[in-house]
Amino acid sequence: MKLGVVTFPGSNCDHDALHAGSVHGFESVRLWHKDTSLPSGLDVIVLPGGFSYGDYLRTGAIARFSPLMAEVIAFANAGGLVMGICNGFQILCEAGLLPGALIRNAHLDFVCRDVTLRTETNKTPFSIALAEGSLLRIPVAHGEGRYVAAPDVIESIEANGQVLFRYVDVTGAASEASNPNGSTNNIAGIVNAAGNVMGMMPHPERYVEAIVGGADGRGVFESLVRHLAGIPA
Amino acid sequence: MKNYHATVTVTLRKAILDVQGKTVESALHSLHMPQLGNVRIGKHIELSVQAPDADTAREVVREACDKLLTNPVMEDYAVNITEEGAA
Numbered sequence: 001m002k003l004g005v006v007t008f009p010g011s012n013c014d015h016d017a018l019h020a021g022s023v024h025g026f027e028s029v030r031l032w033h034k035d036t037s038l039p040s041g042l043d044v045i046v047l048p049g050g051f052s053y054g055d056y057l058r059t060g061a062i063a064r065f066s067p068l069m070a071e072v073i074a075f076a077n078a079g080g081l082v083m084g085i086c087n088g089f090q091i092l093c094e095a096g097l098l099p100g101a102l103i104r105n106a107h108l109d110f111v112c113r114d115v116t117l118r119t120e121t122n123k124t125p126f127s128i129a130l131a132e133g134s135l136l137r138i139p140v141a142h143g144e145g146r147y148v149a150a151p152d153v154i155e156s157i158e159a160n161g162q163v164l165f166r167y168v169d170v171t172g173a174a175s176e177a178s179n180p181n182g183s184t185n186n187i188a189g190i191v192n193a194a195g196n197v198m199g200m201m202p203h204p205e206r207y208v209e210a211i212v213g214g215a216d217g218r219g220v221f222e223s224l225v226r227h228l229a230g231i232p233a
Numbered sequence: 234m235k236n237y238h239a240t241v242t243v244t245l246r247k248a249i250l251d252v253q254g255k256t257v258e259s260a261l262h263s264l265h266m267p268q269l270g271n272v273r274i275g276k277h278i279e280l281s282v283q284a285p286d287a288d289t290a291r292e293v294v295r296e297a298c299d300k301l302l303t304n305p306v307m308e309d310y311a312v313n314i315t316e317e318g319a320a
Contacts, residue, residue: 058304065301094304101306103245106252148249148307182252 001228003044004031006072008063013049013085013205020205021046024221033066043228044081045072047088049141049203059102059144060090069095081125081224082197086142089189089199098192098199099157100149102142106182110143114214115180115202117165117188118172124191125227126198126220127164135172136165136216138202140180145201147183147190154184165189165200236317237282237290243303243310244275278302281317290314 003021007014007030014030021028021044029039038045052063063069069091076082076097084092092098105111114137119130130136149157157163165188169178174186181201189200204217245251251273258272280297284290291314303310 057302061301061304093306101304103249103307104252106250108252108256150248150306 001025001044001225002027002029002039002042003046003224004029004039004042005046005048006031006033006066006068007048008033008050008052008066008091010052010054011048011050011087013087013203016203016205017046017048017085020208020217020221023208024218024225026225031068033063033068035068036071038068038071038075042075042080044083044224045075046205047072047082047084047091048205049086049088052087052091055144058094060087060092060094063087063091064094073097076192076197079194079196081227083126083220083224084197084199085203085205086140086145086201089201090144092197092199097197098190099153100147100190102144102201103146103148104144105142105146105180110141111145111180112139112141113180114139115188116168116170116172116178117202118168118174119219120163120166121161122223122233123161124164124195124198125224126191127223128231128233129222129226130219133172134219135168135170136204136219137207137214138204138217139206139213140202142181142201145181145183147187147201149184157190158185160193162191162193163187163189164191164198165202234283234285237284237287238315238317239280239282239290239294240313241278241280241294241298241302241310242275242313243278243308244273246307246309249307282314287314287316
């Protein structure tokens, strides 16, 4: 199993993602934004968190045109698994691989703390190892994480089971208080209609070992392993 | 070819709550200027364009807006084109 992590100028969670991959038995390989081809045998591509191109213009707007992104888009369109975390989620939305956009947090503050996520579906390669309704404690760290989309888009991703994670309180209820950034319907993570491209603002790669504060992020990586091994939910 | 000056005004789409604008509005009200309202904050982009005529210049800038300068999911834009003074 091979997991590639793209480093853009300004990425700062790339090594965490490489480590999280290795911890789960992946051969983690570094990919450079200026590369014009992908290594052979890649199973998963991760677009990591950070501030690619200093967030200039809009988050992800310039990274989306990196040379390697043409390959990432082709990989995704061919059914390859692509996961965008935080800035990676923003880049996937800018690239049109995921619907909607991420804009300034409703309260205008950068938010950096643990949040509780509710797993909305386990019918995706990114959540197959998680029980539907299970709660995960995972950190967020972003200034522009408010998920928005046109009302008909929100309606369709909700109806199609494309909402993967929702911000909730410790009892599992999606309340305004549990929403760290004002995202529509408390949406924290989504998949595309085909289910092979996922974006989420929280950082599962930061919580894969108890020694760093939590291990609830493992479920996402364990899901990828399980999916690639062909083991159903 | 002529030289044109283009300005692009980018604002959040009307349907999206402009939290920066709201915050600035309430700051203005706390500075005793209650007559000010509907504050919206956007971006102002200036470009120079070489084109045979103003319509072509506008076309190129609109293409730049659609491809890179703005995101139609969240933003609206307006383009203004003026011919640069002949030297």
